[in-house]
Structures are given as C-alpha cells and as structure tokens.
Amino acid sequence: MKKNPFKFGSIVDGHYFTNRSEEIKKVKSILMTDNHLIIISPRRFGKTSLISKVMKETGRPVIFLDLQLITNTEDFASQLLKRVYRVYPFEKIKQIIKSFRIIPSISLNPMNNEVDISFQPVSSDSILIEDVLNLLERVSDKKKKLIVVFDEFQEIKNIKKEIDRQIRSTIQHHQNINYVFLGSQESLMRDIFEKKKSPFYHFGYLLPLDRIPHQEFLAYLAAGLKSAADKPEETAKEILEITKSHPYYTQQLAFNVWELLNNAGKSKNPVEESVDEIIMHHDMDYERLWNTINRTDMKILIGMSLSEFTPLSSEFSKKYFVGASSTIFSSLKRLTQNGLVIKTELGYEIDDPFFKRWVNKRRIR
Ligand SMILES: Nc1ncnc2c1ncn2[C@@H]1O[C@H](COP(=O)(O)OP(=O)(O)OP(=O)(O)O)[C@@H](O)[C@H]1O
Ligand SMILES: [Mg+2]
The missing domain is CATH 3.40.50.300 (P-loop containing nucleotide triphosphate hydrolases)
Structure with missing residues (x-):
C-alpha cells in the first residue's frame, strides 16, 4: 500500500x-x-x-x-x-x-x-x-x-x-x-x-523564521503528489494558493488531498473538496472559538476573510469597519496576541486559512 x-x-x-x-x-x-x-x-x-x-x-x-x-x-x-x-x-x-x-x-x-x-x-x-x-x-x-x-x-x-x-x-x-x-x-x-x-x-x-519559499514548497508538494494526482504541479499550486505556503497548513491540506485522491479515486476538484472536509471537521472548534471573540474583533475578522486589503488601509475601513483606526489597531493587537491573526511581511493576515474560509462562508450563507 x-x-x-x-x-x-x-x-x-x-x-x-x-x-x-x-x-x-x-x-x-x-x-x-x-x-x-x-x-x-x-x-x-x-x-x-x-x-x-x-x-x-x-x-x-x-x-x-x-x-x-x-x-x-x-x-x-x-x-x-x-x-x-x-x-x-x-x-x-x-x-x-x-x-x-x-x-x-x-x-x-x-x-x-x-x-x-x-x-x-x-x-x-x-x-x-x-x-x-x-x-x-x-x-x-x-x-x-x-x-x-x-x-x-x-x-x-x-x-x-x-x-x-x-x-x-x-x-x-x-x-x-x-x-x-x-x-x-x-x-x-x-x-x-x-x-x-x-x-x-x-x-x-x-x-x-518565515514561510517556506513558494518555489521550493511547490517542488516538494508536486513530488509528493505524483503518486496520487494526474497533474501534481497544478494541484500543488492550488494548495499553495490557499495556504500561502504556511508550513503546517500546507502539509495538512496536501495530506488530505493525497488521501482523497488515493481513497476516493478521481475527483474533479480535490483541493476544494479537501478544504471543505477540513472545515467541516473543525466546525465545532471554530464555532467555540468564534464565541470567545468580541464584536469588534468579529467585524475585523469578517472583513479580513472577505477582502485582500490589509485591515489598516483606508479601503478596508471604508468597506468593512467604520470606526477609528485606533480601534482597528487595538483589535489587531488582541487578535495577534491570541494567535488568530499573524503579522508577516505581507501585513496582517488570518493565521488559519481554513478558519478564514469558515468565517467567510458563514458570512455569506
Ligand atoms: N521544513 C519543513 N518542511 C516541511 N514541513 C514543515 C517544515 N517545517 C515545519 N513543517 C510543517 O509544520 C509543522 C509544524 O512544525 P514544528 O512543530 O516544527 O513548528 P513550530 O514552529 O515548532 O510549532 P509550535 O509553534 O507549535 O511550537 C510540521 O508538522 C510540518 O507539517
Ligand atoms: Mg515548536
């Protein structure tokens, strides 16, 4: 096997x-x-x-x-x-x-x-x-x-x-x-x-310590996916698109995609299917987590799950958070301290790409 x-x-x-x-x-x-x-x-x-x-x-x-x-x-x-x-x-x-x-x-x-x-x-x-x-x-x-x-x-x-x-x-x-x-x-x-x-x-x-560089992670994923996917390179790209090369979440998603392809055989959209599976699997944890967050932080997270703008930009506040920028700033500080948001060279981001999707889906359903 x-x-x-x-x-x-x-x-x-x-x-x-x-x-x-x-x-x-x-x-x-x-x-x-x-x-x-x-x-x-x-x-x-x-x-x-x-x-x-x-x-x-x-x-x-x-x-x-x-x-x-x-x-x-x-x-x-x-x-x-x-x-x-x-x-x-x-x-x-x-x-x-x-x-x-x-x-x-x-x-x-x-x-x-x-x-x-x-x-x-x-x-x-x-x-x-x-x-x-x-x-x-x-x-x-x-x-x-x-x-x-x-x-x-x-x-x-x-x-x-x-x-x-x-x-x-x-x-x-x-x-x-x-x-x-x-x-x-x-x-x-x-x-x-x-x-x-x-x-x-x-x-x-x-x-x-930063993320693993995109090209190297891509090659690594494609090599591992060879034994399961028809187009390993493309599948690898899709994975990194979602996880943005975060080491842990990338491995988690790649693991699930590989399992899916090996057990269920052909799948039209293995990456999307695996993402849905992971989100479903964590639904209860995410729900519990969500209920520990205050309203302001919820609004910021919702905005971050819907847009690619950094939360400190004027585009962001116009669209998702009408309020003082100092409020956004202290919210980001709180969210960073409890690990939900990370600060990288790209700015502030939601750490867990699956949680991000969960917030996003919940918002639009
Ligand atoms: N160099 C790497 N190549 C591939 N995957 C990696 C690499 N480094 C980390 N990972 C992935 O990230 C996961 C977490 O790694 P590790 O426990 O070393 O991180 P950490 O920063 O020490 O985490 P923590 O903050 O929980 O202490 C690993 O299980 C693996 O899936
Ligand atoms: Mg450690």
Missing part, C-alpha cells in the same frame, strides 16, 4: 522536511561562534523541526527543554538535571552535585534506565537555578560545546516571577554553552528580547 508522503502536527524530519537550507546554514554558523540564538515565528512555522534537524547534524551534545511542560522552579531544575544525565557520564555529574547548596534526591528508574530527580520545595529559587545552570557550564567541554535549547521560551514568565532575571544573571557568565531560545507568540518573544528593561534584552542573534 502506498503511504501518504505528507505529515503535519509534530516535528518533521527526513523526507517530510523541505528546504530551510539558508536557515540551516545561518543557525550552524551562529552556533560555531560564542553567541546565543533566538528563533521567533508564528505558531507552527517549523522552529522545533528546524532546530532539531540542525542539532542532529552538528554532532554536539544537546539539552532540549520545552518550557510549556514546566510547572515551577524545582521542576525546571530537576528536568534540566535529568537531561544532563542523558548526555554526560553519571560519575562526572555526581562530583559536581556534591557541591550543590541544595541536594536533590536522585534514583535510577529500572523501568526505563532514566534518572529520576527531585528537589524538595526550596526557599531560595535563585540558589537552585544558579547551581543547576552552572553545572551545565562545568560539564560542557570547551572543544565540544554544549547546546542548550529552551523551546516555547515565552512561557518563562508563567513559571515564576523573576525566574527570567535569575536565569539570565547566571548564564551571562557562561562561556562553554550556546543557548538557543525558541518561541512563538511573537509579541511576547519580542518583549523578552527587544525591550530595554527586559533581562534578556539583545541576548543573542535574532532569527525570525
């Missing part, structure tokens, strides 16, 4: 991963220096996939921590330490832990050969963070520097107040580690790295 060549949702690698050659080169060259790296993009543009790919290719030791999963400072410390054990020899770490001011309890889990670590609730967060982070610096070998990746770094403030300050004040002294910070929710990440008052102000090289 033929296998669907598209994948969406989780980290992609191998033949599911396309292009990003420029970004890969850039990331590698920065990590060869003594600098740190920050990658920002809207949700699901491929940050985690990109960094995972580069990490595999560098052959250097890597510690990867997703801050979305961290509940408090003790958890942050123990999860980091647990990952150190995966990379460096037990004995080496043990020696350093002896000098900790707060001693963790460590046991080997015979079920999976992993080390279980826990810290009792501590009175001083900063001592704990300092000890654990400095351990990373001490285990790292200057000739084969450790890379520490903090994914979903915008979550840092939700772990504990002041933890960002404590982390920064320790790691600014580190010379044997390259730190990589990944994050979505663009405005939050920019606040962390670009606001003068923030402890992480200009802490590293900021790399904004």
Whole structure:
C-alpha cells in the first residue's frame, strides 16, 4: 500500500522536511561562534523541526527543554538535571552535585534506565537555578560545546516571577554553552528580547523564521503528489494558493488531498473538496472559538476573510469597519496576541486559512 508522503502536527524530519537550507546554514554558523540564538515565528512555522534537524547534524551534545511542560522552579531544575544525565557520564555529574547548596534526591528508574530527580520545595529559587545552570557550564567541554535549547521560551514568565532575571544573571557568565531560545507568540518573544528593561534584552542573534519559499514548497508538494494526482504541479499550486505556503497548513491540506485522491479515486476538484472536509471537521472548534471573540474583533475578522486589503488601509475601513483606526489597531493587537491573526511581511493576515474560509462562508450563507 502506498503511504501518504505528507505529515503535519509534530516535528518533521527526513523526507517530510523541505528546504530551510539558508536557515540551516545561518543557525550552524551562529552556533560555531560564542553567541546565543533566538528563533521567533508564528505558531507552527517549523522552529522545533528546524532546530532539531540542525542539532542532529552538528554532532554536539544537546539539552532540549520545552518550557510549556514546566510547572515551577524545582521542576525546571530537576528536568534540566535529568537531561544532563542523558548526555554526560553519571560519575562526572555526581562530583559536581556534591557541591550543590541544595541536594536533590536522585534514583535510577529500572523501568526505563532514566534518572529520576527531585528537589524538595526550596526557599531560595535563585540558589537552585544558579547551581543547576552552572553545572551545565562545568560539564560542557570547551572543544565540544554544549547546546542548550529552551523551546516555547515565552512561557518563562508563567513559571515564576523573576525566574527570567535569575536565569539570565547566571548564564551571562557562561562561556562553554550556546543557548538557543525558541518561541512563538511573537509579541511576547519580542518583549523578552527587544525591550530595554527586559533581562534578556539583545541576548543573542535574532532569527525570525518565515514561510517556506513558494518555489521550493511547490517542488516538494508536486513530488509528493505524483503518486496520487494526474497533474501534481497544478494541484500543488492550488494548495499553495490557499495556504500561502504556511508550513503546517500546507502539509495538512496536501495530506488530505493525497488521501482523497488515493481513497476516493478521481475527483474533479480535490483541493476544494479537501478544504471543505477540513472545515467541516473543525466546525465545532471554530464555532467555540468564534464565541470567545468580541464584536469588534468579529467585524475585523469578517472583513479580513472577505477582502485582500490589509485591515489598516483606508479601503478596508471604508468597506468593512467604520470606526477609528485606533480601534482597528487595538483589535489587531488582541487578535495577534491570541494567535488568530499573524503579522508577516505581507501585513496582517488570518493565521488559519481554513478558519478564514469558515468565517467567510458563514458570512455569506
Ligand atoms: N521544513 C519543513 N518542511 C516541511 N514541513 C514543515 C517544515 N517545517 C515545519 N513543517 C510543517 O509544520 C509543522 C509544524 O512544525 P514544528 O512543530 O516544527 O513548528 P513550530 O514552529 O515548532 O510549532 P509550535 O509553534 O507549535 O511550537 C510540521 O508538522 C510540518 O507539517
Ligand atoms: Mg515548536
């Protein structure tokens, strides 16, 4: 049986991963220096996939921590330490832990050969963070520097107040580690790295991740669609027309089109049919989402779903929103913060092309 060549949702690698050659080169060259790296993009543009790919290719030791999963400072410390054990020899770490001011309890889990670590609730967060982070610096070998990746770094403030300050004040002294910070929710990440008052102000090289270039994505899609479509190139073009090369939504639509063509055989309009299918599938989620939005934001979204004008243009306000431009602006800010709208080089856009269609259809039915 033929296998669907598209994948969406989780980290992609191998033949599911396309292009990003420029970004890969850039990331590698920065990590060869003594600098740190920050990658920002809207949700699901491929940050985690990109960094995972580069990490595999560098052959250097890597510690990867997703801050979305961290509940408090003790958890942050123990999860980091647990990952150190995966990379460096037990004995080496043990020696350093002896000098900790707060001693963790460590046991080997015979079920999976992993080390279980826990810290009792501590009175001083900063001592704990300092000890654990400095351990990373001490285990790292200057000739084969450790890379520490903090994914979903915008979550840092939700772990504990002041933890960002404590982390920064320790790691600014580190010379044997390259730190990589990944994050979505663009405005939050920019606040962390670009606001003068923030402890992480200009802490590293900021790399904004864009969509996958049209030509390359087209070639990738057409190659995958060959095993299903009569005119793979044309079908690929239609897909990109709708998804505007958004990595995740493109893969999602391509996956559905391929399924449709393989299971139902001939279809006159496989792309349109797949779009309808996806919209129907998400109808309830979209409905629920819609009901959380205020009236002003609804109006802006409706306008954005019906027109190609940027919402800050006078054409837009004449036709879809009679009101002050400051109202449109604060609405866009809200919509961007909750991820419904993204700001790209093309201006403001509705992030999910299927949600956009859903809004549009609902309006005209
Ligand atoms: N280089 C790529 N080639 C093809 N598809 C890609 C690529 N990068 C990302 N994608 C698509 O986007 C999806 C999301 O990728 P990934 O999880 O790496 O993004 P992310 O930016 O880390 O997302 P999040 O904001 O949820 O953390 C993948 O499952 C895949 O469908
Ligand atoms: Mg990610």
